[in-house]
Amino acid sequence: MAELMPPDTRRCTYFFLYDGSKVRGEGDPTRQGICYFYPEETPLDKQELMCGQLAGVSRCVSELSSSPVHTLRLRRCKFAIHMMEDFFWALGCSTEVPTVSVCELLDHLINIFCFYNGPIRQSYQLNSKETLAAQWARYLSHVQSGPSEIYNIFRCLRTVDSTTVDPLLLLKAALILQACQRCPLVLTGCILFRGRVVSTQMSPQLTMKVMVQESETYTKSQRSNGASTSCSLGAPVSSTAVFLTTSELQYLQSTPVNKNVSPFSPPLLDAPPKKTRLSRTLSDTPSTESEPPRLQTPQKLSFSPHMSESDDSFSPAPSQSSADSPNTSPQPTRSPLPNGGHAVETEHKLSHHHGFKSNGGSSVFEENQCLNGDDVNGDAARRAVFDLQGDDSGNEQSRDAQMVVGDSGVCFRKAESKHPPPPFTCALDSLEESPLIPKMLYMHRVNGLVLALLVEHGFMSDAASMEEVYHSSLASLNGLEAHLRSIAAATPGTSGQYTFAHYDCIQSTLTTNVSGRSGGAPEHPFVRATSLLHSHFCDTETLQEAIIRNAGVAVYGTRSVAQVTYFQQHSGSLRNSGIPNQQDSAFSLPSKARHRLLKHGVNLL
């Protein structure tokens, strides 16, 4: 019998893109079709063999089954395959990684490429093979950057540690994003800190794509202490062209822009859908005290944020139509606010409250700005924020905000149960069908902190809007950065008692105490069991919980619609005979998991 197989912690053993259209004739060498091959040091002969054989055999199988090949397995390696026209992608991983994860990873890689480079065929027509090979290498190293083996199984967004970060900071980040959206050219955004998400308005998938660029500029800025100066506003701002799929764009347009999927920032102010539109509409009314007059110019308003997909330029729609557009029409019915109970409050307070709600964070922001004046010093900004909270109106706001948090929390859950996203959806945007729509990715870096915004093309040429967004967020970003920096890098406490991994399928976040340090050897049994259980959960929709045990290790897995949790208790010895026994420690895992994980914010009740 085979002995225990040595763990291969490398996530990916092979990755290549092969273009069959380059190798048509009898004499065409296979190497002409190789667009990118990882590991790059592989001898060319072997590259040719792999590309030629795998592409050829897959083509044959596809023809036999009238359907593209999805996975291909060798004895020592498993490949996720993607075939599109003449392009052939293969991503090979160790056989221990769940197949579903390998397939997800390949789709993710291709999606990242298309996000930054546009349609694949077109980008290969426009750019040299070498340039794009560098891109692939970059994306591949990005997706492999997970700190431990467990990240081979779950494709996740890494977030700042909610247990160490003051929730107010997360709130503040969300407010900054909402403030930026007051510019109609800004579609959506996220705030990242040293490769981790602080707050995001985008779907997890989109955020992951944006983070590739962030980590890129981060390493660059680390190296040269400067960023590409594509903007007149100064060094820390950069921009790059990106491409969204139609479904992504629809998602951005059909749902409230600040549909807050941020993992930790409280889902504040997003209670009624169409919230932002409401805010924009209200912000048009002159009664709102803090609205910058510039944004009310009809010219600005004509830049409808709800653009038709076919038309990439700005449609000069009548200025009022944006308020009356079908998208915004349901607002009146939704306008009764969840905290209508505040009606007993004074007129002033009520109006203030409305102002706060409708403008998102902008009122805070504006006041902030006012208080700070032009002083963009981070400390000053921070002081200002907390000063603000100290004063009367600040109290009022935070109280209101809390109310809203509570209410919206309920709404959020309701929405969840109504439309539960399939927990382990592997179906990504199909790359073939959806045309890609070019947008811009705007990035404003303050040391380790990055404000990333998806913007319309016009934004980069619209100096006024850009300046507005830049200046309105600068102080807050500085403040936020200073705070986040001061928080010591949280060390995931590898509690010797147990190992766990908790994956939120909706937010794509992973909470775990698997550290990956010291080679991960003691954690390997847990990762191996998790990998098996994960495959099983993916295969069997009805499976809710499972306990698997061998002589030394017992692992418990449980899942709900939104999350899946794996837990292993380390006890001295699991001496047992394997015969059914109620006293067996393996069967007490569910209750242990419930207790132990509470302090990690995981509720299994």
Place this chain on the structure above:
Amino acid sequence: MKCLLIASESAEVLFHWTDLEYQRNIQEQYGASQEEGEELPAFEDILSTLFAPIIISYSTMEDSYTSFTTDNNHIYVLHQFDECLYIAVNGDGEEKEDDLRRKMYVMKKMIEVMFGMVTLSGTLLRKELRPQDTEQRIRLWKHLQNLIETYSHLRENDQSFLVEAVERLIHPMLCEQCIEFLERRLVQQLNSSVERAGEEVLHAFILVHTKLLAFYSSRNASILTTSDLLALIIMAQNMYPSNVDLDDQSPEDVESTSGSGPESFYTPEPSPSSRDSGSSDRPDRRGTPVFEFVDPDIQMAEDSLHALEISPPDPSTPRRVFLDISLKDGLYPMMPHSMYCLPLWPGITLVLLTKIPTSAVALSVYKYLEDFDKLEKRLREGQGSSAAARSPLNMQDVRCKLDKFVKALGPSELQSAQLQIVWTEFKNRAFAKNGPGFNKDLIPWCKKMKTQLCGIYRQCFLIDSTDFPQRLSPGLQEGAQAMMQEKLMDWKDFLLVKSKRNITMVSYLEDFPGLVHFICVDRSSGQMIAPSLSITERTTSELGKGPVARFIKSKVWGLVRTTRRYLQKGYSTVTLRDGDFYFCYFLWFENESGYKLDSVDIPVLPDDSPPIGTLACDYYKRLLRYYSKNHKGETVKCYELLTVHLGVIPTEIILQHCRQLASKLWEPSRNPLL
């Protein structure tokens, strides 16, 4: 949409089995690339053309393919056994990857049972699987196709083939009576008869459908392995399919099973041999003319052609089967036996396994094959090693014995003449004073020797060469049949009903409230117990009728697949909450006195390892051997328990049930079976 293909490395189709849907699909695929009005070539040629790129690419790759899946969920599984590449395809979602792999391994097992050591020579096996003569080829393939269909049907419907363990009828009194009858009356009478033509009945058993009523082995017989017994049950079912399913199945079910109808096309005839059992290690010399300088392979093909022309299917003709036996000096795989399937009534069959007089030749051939295999390995390893230095010594011994063996075979036989020529040449090279001696150049000659030895084996045990086939006389067979019929006449109807409701959940409901189903397997003896899962429309079981029962059945089948997956990866305890059910699986070891032994880390196997099971590549036997390493001198037993409970039952109660089941399930029926 199912297919199983065996191909040689040069993409020659050695065997194929497809269901109608897949055949149509393939023909459409091919037809699309053809010109209008052109006639389709033979189906096997179409398959060969379409699969050739995969087969050729397979041999090109260093780390070879094990499986493909496509977006529309077609699964392809590939595995190479020696020089034969097996490809199994499923396109209807009814089988998973492990089912396909299992099917390939079972197919290989059936081929081994049918062709024995001929499977050790790629060249000979190719010729055997793909006879030159079209008609003969069609007959052979039809037979193999029926075997696959019978197996698939059993695997999908019979719990004992699901877990690959033998199910016995639980009726200790009758069982004991039958064993006694087999021993004292039947086998004794047969073995003392003069009409037995030198054959000796080693094993006799009675099957009621797929369940075992009684099993008797004579004292000097080796143990029949569970793997072989299961394979024999498949063969018996293939010859006399139980129409129990037909009785109460809905019309569409009948259609699907009709593929495994009765057939007796291909019958490897018994070997040429003298009637005298005393000279059992000296096969008879035939008077066939010797064609010198004829390619032995061609000659062989002609031989088998000849053999089939003169052998009309005769119900009293036994089947040649090759089974593993263990003697004092070791395990001998694929030793020739004759199998007599005597139908008593529809659904009830008496099976006799006999030792044929010439079987000692097989022992010798196997020993020499092993010797040459060892020699080849040593030569490969290089001459510097100490192993190589020792080999000439061993070879001297082999030389003497083989000289005698060749002499005994005599030169008049073509195959023996060929062996003699090759052996002489081998000796010249290996032992001559000025010859090259034992070096790498000898490797091809080792191979040639092995091929020749397989040829001898084939000649002795696969080709019928006399007009009077070797067998127990028809009269003797009829006598045995009549005796058994008389004995069981009063029990016949009871047995047929009992086989359908062997044990039922009713008897467990009171003690185990919430228990829906269970399967308990004793892996050391290869037996299982499970309540019947009758899911027919007419009969109502405890599980209800139709859909509910079918649902539970599908859950049980799924559970077995899941737990095997975990066992393959080293997990011997699994509990699952799935929908409204709670499933448990336990595997544990005991010593003979029932003391529970500590669990150990079970080896983790790669994904493409042989399937977890007994029928092909007995996993549990290897597991027991692995476990016994640390328990020397102790008889280790291995048990498995699977349970299905309602999900509302508290886990503690479920575990308590499992414990009770595990400890008392084997108590009421402790009488020896094998």
